[in-house]
Amino acid sequence: MLQTNTAGTSDYEQAIAEAKAAIIAKMTLSVGKDPGYATDRDWFVATALAARDRVTHRFLGGKRASKADGKKRVYYLSLEFLIGRQLTDVLYNFELYDIFRAALGDLGVDIERVREAEPDAALGNGGLGRLAACFMESMATLGIPAYGYGIRYDHGLFRQVIKDGWQQEFPETWLENGTPWEFLRSDVTYDIRFGGSVETKTVNNVPRFIWHPSEVVHAVAYDTPIVGWRGSNVNPLRLWSARAADPIALSLFNKGDHVGALSDQARSAAISKVLYPSDETAAGQELRLRQEYFFVSASLQDLINRHIRIYGDLYSLPDRAAIQLNDTHPAVAIAEMMRILLDDHNLRWDEAWRITSSTFSYTNHTLLPEALETWPLPLFERLLPRHLQIIYFINNLHLEATKKNFPNEPELLSSVSIIDERDGRRLRMGQLAFIGSHTINGVSALHTDLMKETTFRDLNRVYPGRIQNKTNGITFRRWLQQSNPGLTKLLCEVCGEEVLDKPELIKRLEEHADDPALQQRIAKIKRANKVVLCKIVTDRLGFRVEADSLFDVQIKRQHEYKRQLLNLLETVALYDAIRSNPTADWAPRVKIFAGKAAASYVAAKLIIKLANDIAKTVNNDPSVQGKLKVVFLPNYNVSLAEKIIPAADLSEQISTAGMEASGTGNMKLALNGALTIGTLDGANIEIKDNVGDDNIFIFGLTAAEVEERKRAGAPTATDNIAASPMLRQVLDAIGGGVFSPDDPNRFKPIIDGLRSQDRYMLTDDFDSYWAAQRRVDELWNQPEKWTRAAIVNIANMAWFSSDRTIAEYAEQIWKVPV
Ligand code: CR6
The missing domain is CATH 3.40.50.2000 (Glycogen Phosphorylase B;)
Structure with a gap:
């Protein structure tokens, strides 16, 4: 039953009643459907059109004003x-989200499903x-x-x-x-x-x-x-x-x-x-x-x-x-x-x-x-x-x-x-x-x-x-407020509501970094976000991952300079190490990858296949159960990013120094409390400057060192491989078909590339990356310290708001x- 605008209803109730009436009117007159027969998509269109009406008035008003002045x-x-x-963005920025959620709820429709119906x-x-x-x-x-x-x-x-x-x-x-x-x-x-x-x-x-x-x-x-x-x-x-x-x-x-x-x-x-x-x-x-x-x-x-x-x-x-x-x-x-x-x-x-x-x-x-x-x-x-x-x-x-x-x-x-x-x-x-x-x-x-x-x-x-x-920079409205409402609510409580307008107030969170109560709340919010992601993994891939594991995330376009391959080499090394030393104090990990390769980019597509082949082997090996899982989530897009980012513990930003102009995923992840493991590249450097050396895992050559080694032509990939028994073992395993028994030579081109040219200098950075990952394990095994570092990250990311950039x-x- 539609509420009417009768005396005695609160403004909020009245707003809900109006939203409901608007949605129903759009459903009937614009979508042309009886609400009883409407699909999720129909609800999306009706809701969007109702929201758009509000936007349009402001839109035309603004145009008139700027023309005049x-x-x-x-x-x-x-x-x-x-x-x-755009639905959540529009509703949220108009501060109509709760009202529309309630309106749809009254109509027996879950706003989450309506959201999901938008392409x-x-x-x-x-x-x-x-x-x-x-x-x-x-x-x-x-x-x-x-x-x-x-x-x-x-x-x-x-x-x-x-x-x-x-x-x-x-x-x-x-x-x-x-x-x-x-x-x-x-x-x-x-x-x-x-x-x-x-x-x-x-x-x-x-x-x-x-x-x-x-x-x-x-x-x-x-x-x-x-x-x-x-x-x-x-x-x-x-x-x-x-x-x-x-x-x-x-x-x-x-x-x-x-x-x-x-x-x-x-x-x-x-x-x-x-x-x-x-x-x-x-x-x-x-x-x-x-x-x-x-x-x-x-x-x-x-x-x-x-x-x-x-x-x-x-x-x-x-x-x-x-x-x-x-x-x-x-x-x-x-x-x-x-x-x-x-x-x-x-x-x-x-x-x-x-x-x-x-x-x-x-x-x-x-x-x-x-x-x-x-x-x-x-x-x-x-x-x-x-x-x-x-x-x-x-x-x-x-x-x-x-x-x-x-x-x-x-x-x-x-x-x-x-x-x-x-x-x-x-x-x-x-x-x-x-x-x-x-x-x-x-x-x-x-x-x-x-x-x-x-x-x-x-x-x-x-x-x-x-x-x-x-x-x-990144807009905090989408990448914090809309995608991580749990964290946003806490920030409003701890830093004051004004934090929504003045991101610099997030800094206040740092005063409470050592407070066990706050740490627990932050950890709880992260865990809840991880449970949501676990469900997505199960729905899309058909297997389970544990929300208590460390969610180690590399989400971005597949490109050789971004070095997803370096992450995969470390994954294989870790897999070997866990199997040879099963009782050691390994931090249980889920390695999460997502990203598209350009259709014509053969090398990047082969690396996607490698990630999936490694996932298949590792996920089916009972000897690493509970310690290591590898996930490749297909069809990475903005909506999937909105789910993965709030659930990430570790953010992989591991490009060859000098090659990633800035990165922006690095900012989104740190703002949501993931710690960065990264090279001194792009905006990672500024993230480090803001969050402090103790709250980030930096490894690898600097851009200047990369240049210097290229000029000198030494050490070569052969030198690097000779110096690292672990790397040698990983390359032998992948190149020898351990992960591709159906086609043992499948990944030979990748391994030959590393052994000969190694244009992106993976062999130079491998040992240092491995060592940084072990520092990650160590901190993960001290949950209070980990959460403290996460809090310091969140508290110091205000500068990365795109409002500052603009x-x-x-x-x-x-x-x-x-
Ligand atoms: N691929 C950079 O590589 C940067 C964005 C936005 C990129 C990346 O580091 O964050 O632009 N460059 O500045 C190009 O697209 C040419 C990118 O997105």
């Missing part, structure tokens, strides 16, 4: 936004895409008028299935039944042009360039509102979908060529069909370049239209707009902005360049050479002939200036040029982004230092002072008030 806007251009599920919006590969999602939430929270611009992929990151231990990829279909969160803006559609040729004309002695494209695709806008904490602000995430300019070639269709008649439509729509399935490797695919230009051009046309509508001309653009390039994926925006200013608005070159280079800034997210984006000139010219002309021009001016300022260093020119002349001529998008931006930032202190010393060393000399550091971007890069 002429505030500077931030445009965050990113090919990836890894948002995950993840997996429009990103990993850290970079998730960072963009955290940043959107923080910008809304801080009241920064911001637009996120990206692509509305029909298919997000593939669904991973593990079959006989091997990864298989299946398309992900989050839009199959539509999504209740977005608004289609069919009036916001732009022409995106490709190909053709450029005509040069001289008008009044001034050369003019007229681009005659050979193809036009439409970009259609879809807006998803992003809600800030306490509903303070709502900003749009505007994602573009590709449509053919002509939906069907009717003449062909009428001639009977029904498929051919749709081929243009298929070619155009392909642009927003699938998320590019790569994490940190740039394969030079034409479709990828089409995607990049497609969303950049639509976004710039859109923001320029808006600017002109409000301010009348483009000269004031740098004062009213800051455009952030999330990695080089949108770097073609530098050329597109110049094209629009020069060709469409007839500005002079130096005016256009002043506007462009004082509006853009660029974030670099990796220094891995194979991940630095470059395009073969012929491909780029075929797709974007006018842009190539502009880039040549930018490059000429840039090289001329460099020559003048560094007359005695001709070799500098080839290193700072946008065109790479080696190995076929290629466009270096990192150089373009750097040259066209007023500020360039790295994503952790170490990464920024390395940018200055390596990839951008010469550009940093030519344009000194442009590089800044902005260490990444406030720094706002003040130091975008120059917008917070």
Whole structure:
């Protein structure tokens, strides 16, 4: 029975009654179902639509306000936004979660099931895409008028299935039944042009360039509102979908060529069909370049239209707009902005360049050479002939200036040029982004230092002072408050409710680090979270793990530099050691792995198979029962992360030093009370600085030592293996087929790789990693001390809030008030 708004009901009861009425109305009038017949998905849609109504009012109100007050806007251009599920986020940030839970409860519906019915919006590969999602939430929270611009992929990151231990990829279909969160803006559609040729004309002695494209695709806008904490602000995430300019070639269709008649439509729509399935490797695919230009051009046309509508001309653009390039994926925006200013608005070159280079800034997210984006000139010219002309021009001016300022260093020119002349001529998008931006930032202190010393060393000399550091952050709303309500409740009690708005107050927890009562409560919360994860393991994999074991977690994309393999080598060594010495004081462990490998990344996929083969052997060996289990949880995504992170005891952050730009999973895990075992890489260093040396397990070579060993060429992998009997035994076991009796040579390529080249220096770090793991055992066996260290971790993670990161971007890069 619906409650009515009668006198005498409390505000809370009234709010529940209203929520109930709203959900029922949506179920009936929008979903078109009788509640009695509704599925979980129907309930999800009805609930989401009811929640969205609240958002929409705030959304439109905010748009009106920022239009009126002429505030500077931030445009965050990113090919990836890894948002995950939105229902809890929206309800929680609007402080409606309890009300909606109660409303659904009254209707006999469990909100947990409704939550689970929402597909993840997996429009990103990993850290970079998730960072963009955290940043959107923080910008809304801080009241920064911001637009996120990206692509509305029909298919997000593939669904991973593990079959006989091997990864298989299946398309992900989050839009199959539509999504209740977005608004289609069919009036916001732009022409995106490709190909053709450029005509040069001289008008009044001034050369003019007229681009005659050979193809036009439409970009259609879809807006998803992003809600800030306490509903303070709502900003749009505007994602573009590709449509053919002509939906069907009717003449062909009428001639009977029904498929051919749709081929243009298929070619155009392909642009927003699938998320590019790569994490940190740039394969030079034409479709990828089409995607990049497609969303950049639509976004710039859109923001320029808006600017002109409000301010009348483009000269004031740098004062009213800051455009952030999330990695080089949108770097073609530098050329597109110049094209629009020069060709469409007839500005002079130096005016256009002043506007462009004082509006853009660029974030670099990796220094891995194979991940630095470059395009073969012929491909780029075929797709974007006018842009190539502009880039040549930018490059000429840039090289001329460099020559003048560094007359005695001709070799500098080839290193700072946008065109790479080696190995076929290629466009270096990192150089373009750097040259066209007023500020360039790295994503952790170490990464920024390395940018200055390596990839951008010469550009940093030519344009000194442009590089800044902005260490990444995470939104605490999703990664603490929503995913770990037990811990959040305790923090509110111990540190005060204001902790929800001022994360720095978490520090107060540390005053109680030695209090046995608090330790017990923290341990109890962790255990409850682990029990939830145990159930997931049993449901998905069909075996049990014990919640009292140490949950040792490595969850991230599968990549050789992240060294899941190092963890597996240690797992095998531990397995051997337990069997040879069963009575020793081993900390009972569950090794938990999750993560996807790029579909074409053969080596990473073989490591997934190795993890699964080791799991099979270890989990079926009664001699290590109760001491060691290995779990590979398939299809890692944001929702699964929300379950694993609060349940983790140990966080594996073991990349080769110098290779992980920052990491953000490391922050989420430490905030939830997992202790880190890690190298001095990326943001691990800053985590160590915050939590203190005694509360983190650091091992391995430093970035400088890695470089030094590479330079010296010694010790070699052979030397390292010779020096470590344990490592030798592990390599012999894996290489000899102990874990793959059905195919003894299966893992030979992995082991041969380690013995010969060992590019990621596993053999250098193995012994030190093993020793660090034994320090982990030792601390685990002293539960009070372990929990104390966990408390100190939680208490000192406030600095890693993305609100802090975004406030720094706002003040130091975008120059917008917070
Ligand atoms: N793979 C970095 O490798 C960083 C994120 C976000 C990455 C990772 O260390 O935390 O970006 N880089 O800054 C790229 O995607 C290019 C990542 O997610």
